[in-house]
Amino acid sequence: MHDRTLRNRTLRLLEAGLSVGEASRQTGVSLSTIRRWREVPESRSPTARGCARCAPIPLSPHLFPQHGPGKKHERPIVLEPWQREIVSAHPGRFVRGLIHSDGWRGTNRVRRVLPSGVLLDLHVGPKY
Structure with missing residues (x-):
């Protein structure tokens, strides 16, 4: 799972005119993930709904x-x-x-x- 910051950064690259391939090379996110992000609004993503599996777990040193x-x-x-x-x-x-x-x-x-x-x-x- 990728965090919301990386998702937003990747989508901004697409909005700026980069291809999916170039955005993938710059961010390290797979092509299929970027395509899914482009097609699925954030409001429908598991992270936006507060999925327990996706929620960050703070580790205390x-x-x-x-x-x-x-x-x-x-x-x-x-x-x-x-x-x-x-x-x-x-x-x-x-x-x-x-x-x-x-x-x-x-x-x-x-x-x-x-x-x-x-x-x-x-x-x-x-x-x-």
Whole structure:
């Protein structure tokens, strides 16, 4: 979904005489979306009606401190004090959540010989 500002800007470009293709190149909006915007009045669009799916959801940095600038894989993983308290109370659930959130639902087999010479053979079954 595109916000109303982008829609209005794109429609102004069309009104100024740009082709749908040129407006698409300048705004990054697909040709079919621009054509639909041109044909469907804003009053009939889901955003204008207050569609819950289209409504912006403000994210508080206090609730989601992991969101921030830069690439996620380059940012340090640092838990806030309130998060550390929850993780300390439920470490197993925390680890389970991390495993489930990665999207992998296969099986994993870990085989390692520890420095002590003991063979570590773990079979982690499918995650559900």
